[in-house]
Amino acid sequence: TQLLEQSPQFLSIQEGENLTVYCNSSSVFSSLQWYRQEPGEGPVLLVTVVTGGEVKKLKRLTFQFGDARKDSSLHITAAQPGDTGLYLCAGVYNQGGKLIFGQGTELSVKP
Amino acid sequence: NAGVMQNPRHLVRRRGQEARLRCSPMKGHSHVYWYRQLPEEGLKFMVYLQKENIIDESGMPKERFSAEFPKEGPSILRIQQVVRGDSAAYFCASSPGLTTGELFFGEGSRLTVL
Numbered sequence: 646t647q648l649l650e651q652s653p654q655f656l657s658i659q660e661g662e663n664l665t666v667y668c669n670s671s672s673v674f675s676s677l678q679w680y681r682q683e684p685g686e687g688p689v690l691l692v693t694v695v696t697g698g699e700v701k702k703l704k705r706l707t708f709q710f711g712d713a714r715k716d717s718s719l720h721i722t723a724a725q726p727g728d729t730g731l732y733l734c735a736g737v738y739n740q741g742g743k744l745i746f747g748q749g750t751e752l753s754v755k756p
Numbered sequence: 757n758a759g760v761m762q763n764p765r766h767l768v769r770r771r772g773q774e775a776r777l778r779c780s781p782m783k784g785h786s787h788v789y790w791y792r793q794l795p796e797e798g799l800k801f802m803v804y805l806q807k808e809n810i811i812d813e814s815g816m817p818k819e820r821f822s823a824e825f826p827k828e829g830p831s832i833l834r835i836q837q838v839v840r841g842d843s844a845a846y847f848c849a850s851s852p853g854l855t856t857g858e859l860f861f862g863e864g865s866r867l868t869v870l
Contacts, residue, residue: 651798678857687760687847687861688799733798737857743812744789744857748798 651734651747658724659755666719666750668734673714675737678744682731724754758783761830762848762862770870775835775842777865781850787811788831789849789859790823799847805831838869 650669658664668677676695680688692701694710694717701708705728707720721728734747761780769775781788786807791799801815805825816823820838825831835842845866849859 676857685863687849687863689861690858693856693858735799735857743801743804743814744859745801746791746798749796751796 649734649736649745649747651750653750654748655751655753657753657755660725661723662754664721664724664752666732666734666752667716668718668736668747669716670736671715672738675714675739677710677714677717677734677736679708679717679719680733680735680746682733682749688733721752724752726754726756728752729754760848760850760860760862762846762865764865765863766866766868768868768870769838771839772837775838775867775869777833777835777846777848777867779831779833779848779850779862781831781848782852782860785850785852785860787851787853788825789851790831790833791847791849793845793847793864802833802846835867838867840869843867843869 652667656664676693678693679691681691682688692708697712697714699710705722709718729752732750735744737744760782763778767775788805790802792802793799803816803823804812807825808827820836822834845864847861847864849861851859
């Protein structure tokens with residue numbers, strides 16, 4: 646069974662703080678994605694990482710793919726209330742196969 | 757340029773009735789995926805379809821659930837004889853070809869079983 650473990654499950658922080666969300670698996674991904682979902686809406690793709698060790702930045706968000714392509718992290722610098730939402734990591738284990746999601750991290754940023 | 761369209765957005769059914777959820781993929785996309793989401797949980801894969809073909813249905817319950825993506829028209833997720841445990845948000849996503857993980861999601865259909 647291919648599982649994606651995401652942590653923490655819930656995170657409540659003050660505006661301006663930094664945070665990191667982790668995504669781990671025992672299997673190697675062919676690609677890994679991070680999505681963000683707001684209440685009542687579908688997930689929206691933030692980033693795709695493919696190469697081991699890859700780092701991508703999206704404004705205050707930094708995404709890292711582990712060297713062995715089994716794990717990833719999302720770091721948010723100086724969080725803002727607009728960052729509040731459900732962050733989901735997802736991975737494809739075999740090219741052309743289904744996309745598997747982690748259980749998500751519910752982030753709340755208080756002003 | 758319309759995105760993935762799902763309807764109905766909200767559906768209420770009584771136990772034992774049938775629920776039909778429809779999904780029109782983005783223009784030019786020939787691959788459709790259905791996911792189910794319970795409150796405060798991630799998305800659980802159900803089924804992956806290409807036009808007229810089921811590619812992977814490993815996440816579909818063995819009974820009462822079926823999915824199709826005909827040559828013409830939307831993809832349909834059908835749940836027969838619904839039970840309270842079927843209450844959830846059902847999301848459809850599409851992609852232009854084989855999965856790279858970059859899916860475009862609809863806004864979901866929220867099924868409530870009374």
